[in-house]
Amino acid sequence: MSSEEIVIDVQGVSKRYEIYAKPSDRLKQMLASGIRRILPGDEVRYFREFWALHGVSLHVRRGECVALIGRNGSGKSTLLQIIAGTVSPTEGVASVDGRVAALLELGSGFNPEFTGIENVYLNASLLGLSREDVDARLDDILSFADIGDFVNQPVKTYSSGMTVRLAFAVQAQIDPDVLIVDEALAVGDARFQAKCFARLKTLRERGTSILLVTHSTEQVVTHCDRAVLIDQGQKLDDGDPRPVVNRYLDLLYGRQRITPPIREGEHAGDATVNDQLEHFDPQFGERHEPMFESRPAYNPYEHRWGDGGAEIMDFAVFAGDQAFPAVFRSGEELALYVRYRFRSGILRPILGVTLKTKEGLTVYGTNTEMALMDQAFPPGEAGRSGIALCQFRLKCAPGDYFLSVGIASRDGSGEAVPHDRRYDSIHLCVEPDTPFVGLADLGARLEFL
Numbered sequence: 001m002s003s004e005e006i007v008i009d010v011q012g013v014s015k016r017y018e019i020y021a022k023p024s025d026r027l028k029q030m031l032a033s034g035i036r037r038i039l040p041g042d043e044v045r046y047f048r049e050f051w052a053l054h055g056v057s058l059h060v061r062r063g064e065c066v067a068l069i070g071r072n073g074s075g076k077s078t079l080l081q082i083i084a085g086t087v088s089p090t091e092g093v094a095s096v097d098g099r100v101a102a103l104l105e106l107g108s109g110f111n112p113e114f115t116g117i118e119n120v121y122l123n124a125s126l127l128g129l130s131r132e133d134v135d136a137r138l139d140d141i142l143s144f145a146d147i148g149d150f151v152n153q154p155v156k157t158y159s160s161g162m163t164v165r166l167a168f169a170v171q172a173q174i175d176p177d178v179l180i181v182d183e184a185l186a187v188g189d190a191r192f193q194a195k196c197f198a199r200l201k202t203l204r205e206r207g208t209s210i211l212l213v214t215h216s217t218e219q220v221v222t223h224c225d226r227a228v229l230i231d232q233g234q235k236l237d238d239g240d241p242r243p244v245v246n247r248y249l250d251l252l253y254g255r256q257r258i259t260p261p262i263r264e265g266e267h268a269g270d271a272t273v274n275d276q277l278e279h280f281d282p283q284f285g286e287r288h289e290p291m292f293e294s295r296p297a298y299n300p301y302e303h304r305w306g307d308g309g310a311e312i313m314d315f316a317v318f319a320g321d322q323a324f325p326a327v328f329r330s331g332e333e334l335a336l337y338v339r340y341r342f343r344s345g346i347l348r349p350i351l352g353v354t355l356k357t358k359e360g361l362t363v364y365g366t367n368t369e370m371a372l373m374d375q376a377f378p379p380g381e382a383g384r385s386g387i388a389l390c391q392f393r394l395k396c397a398p399g400d401y402f403l404s405v406g407i408a409s410r411d412g413s414g415e416a417v418p419h420d421r422r423y424d425s426i427h428l429c430v431e432p433d434t435p436f437v438g439l440a441d442l443g444a445r446l447e448f449l
């Protein structure tokens, strides 16, 4: 078999569902269709059509790991089900070469009344394995699932995590030619996920092709050779994971990313801070209109408030000389430029920046009052504008983060007065560099003395 051999071949697949407003409409439709077969006449419809997929084509080669990504309801599961053969397409064809193992829904193929071990035999026989084959692999399957004595209990007593452990163990230990996983790994804990990805790597090395649905952009860039973006039932993109993930994030956060071309003769890291801005937008400091909302990485779901005494007008984020990179590498230096303007006189303005996880946990926050800045934030005069530059290393774990930026001051009693706070207004995606566990890279050094 050549490594270029196509094992999943999807050609022009569409799927139409019939949506009935009420159950009685389904019955009426059946009767009307029956009558029409005997007495041909005009077609009467008691349903509305919904096309979950429109003309999707996709190829997966032997040993490839491909991620299917897309927003909720975009058609990913429908496509996986068609490839796995559990749903038939309305139009087009999907063919798979070899033995297919699929983790489509929690405990698929499991009988809740049977014990874990009984289900292993049942599941494996559905996948074409003989009893002897299963006997030979049972220890590996049980040790991979690692759910102890629960294997002798009925599956209906399992937690969702235990069910997926056992289901994955069966599917992954039978050496399938094609393995299809629909978000199942999201249910397992982090250690189990890591074990699953290690197993997926071994399977790929042996030639198994993997098609994976996940909402984790880190899993896509870390483990997949390719990503396919599905939106509203259509294939929008197919290729190298990073740009496809970037396009997916654009869809999620509603903005197009623009990466300015690098000037000839320049290399990342050569640029001075002013070159960065000059390069990105020569008028960054001179514009009078707010540009914040038009920038890539802007999060339209930001939370903004303040009395309007100052305004945060614009921002730009850089890694080296790359503006608004699709993803930052963990540990990479980030430069954040913020253009602001005072609308009224503010004696001692305070500029603050906070980095939070997508769950809202603060990773780091500082402001011009807390930090010993090289330069003080000059007093705000009405009409004056300026640019602040904040640089720091993103020594945090892979994942999605949000930056908040704000300008405040203190009133006579020391209370903070927010002038313009833009919480969670900038979205950053961080991908792994040196592996570690946890939220922050503390840069441990390990020595043997």
Ligand SMILES: Nc1ncnc2c1ncn2[C@@H]1O[C@H](COP(=O)(O)OP(=O)(O)OP(=O)(O)O)[C@@H](O)[C@H]1O
Binding pocket: 017, 018, 019, 050, 052, 070, 071, 072, 073, 074, 075, 076, 077, 078, 079
């Ligand atoms: N049996 C069905 N009958 C009618 N509509 C369906 C059926 N199954 C799926 N759909 C619809 O088809 C669309 C695509 O669903 P699908 O489950 O494939 O999306 P998805 O990308 O996997 O979403 P998610 O990320 O939320 O799991 C959705 O709008 C869904 O409501």
